[in-house]
Amino acid sequence: MTPRHAALTAEPDVAPVTAPPPATTIPVRPDRPATGERRRTLTTVRNTDVFAVLGAAVAAVGTTSLLFAQLAPFDGALGFVVVAYLLFLAFHLALVSLDEAGPVVWDRLAGVLVHSLAVAMLVALVVVVGFTLYRGRDALGHLNFYLEDMRVAGPLDPLTVGGIRHAVIGTLEQIAIALAITIPLGLLCAVFLSELPGAFSRFVRIIVEAMTALPSIVAGLFIYATLILALGRMKSGLAAALALSVMMLPIIIRAADVVLRLVPGTLREASLALGASQWRTIWHVVLPTARSGAMTAIILGTARGIGETSPVLLTAGFTQFTNANPLQANQVSLPLFTFDSIRRPDETMIARGFGAAAVLLALVLLLFVLARLLGGRAPGQLSRGQRRRRALASRRDALRFAARDRARPAGGRRTDPRTATPGGDPDPSDATTR
Amino acid sequence: MTVVVTPSDAPAAGAPADAPRRVRQRRTPTDLVFRGVIRFGGIVVLLIMLLVGIFLTLRAVPALRTMGWRFLTAQEWDPVGGNFGVAGVLIGTLLIAAVAIVIAVPLATGTALYIAEYAPRRIAPMLVNLVDLMAAVPSVVYGIWGLYLLQPHLLVVGEQGEGLPRWLATYLGWFPLFRVDGYDPRDPLGSNSALTSSTFIAGIIVAMMVTPIISSVMREVFSQAPVGEREGAFALGATRWGMIRSVVLPFGRGGMIGGTMLGLGRALGETIGVYLVISFVFVIQPHILQSGGGSISSLIALRYAESNPIGIAGLMAAGLVLFGMTLLVNFGAGLIINRSRSGAASDA
Structure with missing residues (x-):
């Protein structure tokens, strides 16, 4: 329990006559519970970094084109990409080393490698999904594809017959x-x-x-x-x-x-x-x-x-x-x-x-x-609708308790100050109130 | 209200005031029924799981009794003739998984590092979702991608088989792993069929399937590296890569190894992607670029329809060998993840 949770103003042991009526102070909670240290963005991108990347890219594509079209008997798209990428790394390394010291050069190189690996992964996903949808477009366009089975369709029948x-x-x-x-x-x-x-x-x-x-x-x-x-x-x-x-x-x-x-x-x-x-x-x-x-x-x-x-x-x-x-x-x-x-x-x-x-x-x-x-929320973290419903339920409970206490004869049990305040904002994230 | 808790003995006079007392609990009937029900659920699951394991073992016994240890060394698959073993497909399985891991680990590490360290805070959750989505893509989709796009249009293009495998076979063919028997890359009349349907291509397809699994484990541990140590590294003048090398990677080492082993476990058991691409051979095929190969799981998919009991027993034994391997790898992964510093932090 953090001290803020203990902020319930308890009744003093010896109540003076002028004491204010007992009330409940509900701690105001942040929307998201602060969990430990939060990460801060500590890096910036400088113009020279961007220029180095762009320049190296242009130089690499240009050199590779020259190499493939004029100088060497190379061909093939995959070869072009690989050669261009290696040249890009080399040019970038050279450009950065013009005005940076050793560790920074390695930092830039690692950054470029990590970025390109992530891009390769993304491209792979897009290609896998895109290729399937692209090759499937012929069949997907026919309504009968969804409504018929393959009972009447032989393997050589056109796509207008049969379906899945x-x-x-x-x-x-x-x-x-x-x-x-x-x-x-x-x-x-x-x-x-x-x-x-x-x-x-x-x-x-x-x-x-x-x-x-x-x-x-x-x-x-x-x-x-x-x-x-x-x-x-x-x-x-x-x-x-x-x-x-x-x-x-x-x-x-x-x-x-x-x-x-x-x-x-x-x-x-x-x-x-x-x-x-x-x-x-x-x-x-x-x-x-x-x-x-x-x-x-x-x-x-x-x-x-x-x-x-x-x-x-x-x-x-x-x-x-x-x-x-x-x-x-x-x-x-x-x-x-x-x-x-x-x-x-x-x-x-x-x-x-x-x-x-x-x-x-x-x-x-x-x-x-x-x-x-x-899904996808951490345990105990509620959506906005859930929070509203919890708050309403909690308020209903508070009203019900208050009504019950009022109905009770005056000499009955002492009112519990913690539940008898209908005006207070009920704790929205209390998972036990239903 | 319902659980009655009674301290059974008052603290003795000489004992320290806060010594723990023995507490006796009396549970209500509802609680007892509830505990009975969930315990029953646990027992049912346990029985199902044990049934699978025991049944596999029992049904594999005839095959193992016939072949003995030769089951692990024989290459042929002729159950009726009484000569069958998993040596060829076992090596094939390991080679495919090895190719997959060699490709998947750098890709997964790069992606995980990008999401945890480089990506702008705003798009990182979206990238996490994309990687998870990639893990959910059905294996048959990866299989047809490999069969209809990767092999004919990217790796073995045209009559001559232009592409990475040909390049490797031409220039690195002296290395035994990359040798392709009966194929001369400089023969203008040569056909590409020696390079298709190889262990290498199957390995790439499996790599696509396991990369997201490895990557999401790695990303998880990378993002748990303590903020104080990160900022400490920066304060000492480290570059971002210096910080990653000195804080993030040492912290996440357990997760990296564990994630890789989890991916390896999946790669060993993968069936459909391999079955669609590879042309099956029953010999030990150490040349990963050469057409032909095999894996235990695709052996089962290929031969399950044979109705003679010894054949099924042989497949059961092969499945048992495969299960044993994945089990070992998975438990190893779990141990490494739990023992490491990052694993301890993630378990809290």
Whole structure:
């Protein structure tokens, strides 16, 4: 407890007659709790730095063009980029060393290298996403691509026939079943790991951490060997969903466990000290505090599962037909459809494969944006709407307490000054008021 | 109110005033039920996980009994003929992962350093999101990117196979790793088929998948380097790179190693990207630029449909070997991250 929290003006022991009526002073909290030291921006960019970079870039491109067009028998785009980049580094080094000392030259060189590595990463991401969307544009433009399955379409048929309805249905059903298994079980297990510490839960945690290393194809192989070979069930959407569950369960448990452990111990202790039982503490304090982070964990786990091909490849089977029943018969999903069609020789099938990949990518993107909108806040940090609702609830409680105290006969229990002030601004971030 | 806490003994007269007393707790029925339920959840998860492990081991036993230790040294895959082993694909798996790590670690380090140290404060969260998004892109998308863009348009272009692999084979071919048998880069009639579908190209695809994973672990530890030490380095006259070298990198070393090992674990188990690109061979193929290679996971994807029990047992054993490797790597990563200074700070 910081001194500011203790700013409640308690009643003096010997109350003089002229003392002001007891009141509660709620500490004004900053919007964001100040956590330790904050980093400051300590660097500036000088004009000469910018000129050195620009000059070196122009010189490098010019020299490389000269080299490739006139002087040497070089060609190839990749070679051009590599040679230009190396020349750029050399020119930049030379320019900087004209008016800086040794350590500064190395600093500039390192800065340029770090920047270019980050740019390379960004370019790679843009190229991967952009290329998929670009190659998928042919298929994505046709409405039938979303509304039909491949029942009537042969591999040589144009893109105006056939689509990926069956794959979309399969993906949604499989991930829904997998989530119906993993979310309750995963959260239950994560709560167990963080709330009942002991030798047994340490053992469970070790096993769960070990299972995060399970390659997804081995998860698929497990379900294939048990459900399909040993028990003699057909390949089906359910089998695929079970394989996905085996794969996703450790991921979700581990992420949720980390989030639950981030809930401040003081919150828990405060709730217990107020007399709440362990169950009420977890349900009303710990889980709401960790909700944002747990949501992120689940959605990111879903994004992982929805794009996973290898477990589905072994367990779902392949079909051209729409099969809405996950319990029986083959059921195809988006990654599997992509995997199957782009390995065929026909241009239209490849285009369909890219179209399905683009739809899959859009689904992942959607999940990702959802995760960032719903979650992504530190534990206990509330959105504006949540803060307003908490404040309203707290004010209602205060009014209710005041009314109850007024209704009580005058000789009754003494009014608790801490809860009986309806006018005071209630603490908005008190997680226990609901 | 509901948990009754009674100190069982009053402090003895001679004891110091603040000695801890034994506290007895009596839990309410609701609490007992609740604890039972979550303990049940933990037990169910434990059973599922143990079932997977035990089942894999049990089903792998026939294969291991047939082959014994030769399972790790034989290169062929002929379960019916009684001669099969993972030597070839095991080396292939390790080579692909090695190529991936060699490419991914500098890229990830650069990106993490940029986000933690160089990027303007305002765009850094957006970059973090982009890297996380890159980790969420499905592996099949990376696979088709490699198959349709990387290989034919960037690395092995045209009939002659222009690109980085050809350059490496031509000028560094004396180095055993880069040798390409039966390929003469100076032969004008040569075909590019000796350079496609190689371990190198599969490794690049896997590198794209693991870079964001490594990068986000590294960024996390870099951004936790203490502000006081940073500013202290600046106050002593360090340049930004000097500060990074003397404060950020030593502080984040555990996270860097741990993140790399996590990425390695993912790279070892990657299936689809490798399966799409590589042309499968069952021999030890140490030449990473040469067409042909293999990995344990793509072996499983290739051969799971064979219905004879010994074949499945062999695949189970191969899967077990793979799982053992990733397990070892992941636990190593966890240990290193937790033991390091940055790990201790992040665990609080």
